[in-house]
Amino acid sequence: MALLNILKYPDPFLKTKAAPVQSIDLEVKKLISDMVETMAMARGIGLAATQVGVGKRVVVLNVPVGENDEERRERGKNLVVLVNPEIVGSSGSITYDEGCLSVPGVTAEVERFSNVTVKALDRDGAPFEIKAEGLFAIALQHEIDHLDGILFIDRLSRLKRELIKRKYKKAMERQDRAL
Ligand code: GNR
Numbered sequence: 001m002a003l004l005n006i007l008k009y010p011d012p013f014l015k016t017k018a019a020p021v022q023s024i025d026l027e028v029k030k031l032i033s034d035m036v037e038t039m040a041m042a043r044g045i046g047l048a049a050t051q052v053g054v055g056k057r058v059v060v061l062n063v064p065v066g067e068n069d070e071e072r073r074e075r076g077k078n079l080v081v082l083v084n085p086e087i088v089g090s091s092g093s094i095t096y097d098e099g100c101l102s103v104p105g106v107t108a109e110v111e112r113f114s115n116v117t118v119k120a121l122d123r124d125g126a127p128f129e130i131k132a133e134g135l136f137a138i139a140l141q142h143e144i145d146h147l148d149g150i151l152f153i154d155r156l157s158r159l160k161r162e163l164i165k166r167k168y169k170k171a172m173e174r175q176d177r178a179l
């Protein structure tokens, strides 16, 4: 197991489109377990391979769902690994205040589908399909966007994007000074 470095905006690699995984070999399996570890350490609800500098279509998710806080806190309970994920159905719309481990310190309201059906391969290469709604659906779309080189700030109006970029630059400068 190893922690991976999460690339931060404006790293140009975040704009690249990831290639489908041809075979889930040992290298891909190691990538998956390292991504799961990195996501947990970073306290993210999802992570795409693009964010750790790997151009492969691999996503891990751990969206807190459950009836109560105890269930929500159970680590790894909601872990989902998706290889070559594809949105095969979508409906409705939902707006949510999104953040991203690759754009730390800023959030913005993004409109997405409220319901999606995603097909993918699991870590053993078996195909599966999931129907998701709410935050789970949002996170799936956010992660698949990463694989296509798209950040949540790219989905904002130009005006909002420029405002967020300025906020982000300031937050980064503050962080640099604190180090
Ligand atoms: O941890 C994350 N939280 C989050 C909150 C709202 C919408 C999307 C996300 S994904 C983000 C982790 C991340 O950056 N994944 O790419």
Ligand code: NI
Pocket (backbone or CB within 6 Å): 099, 100, 101, 102, 142, 146
């Ligand atoms: Ni992200």
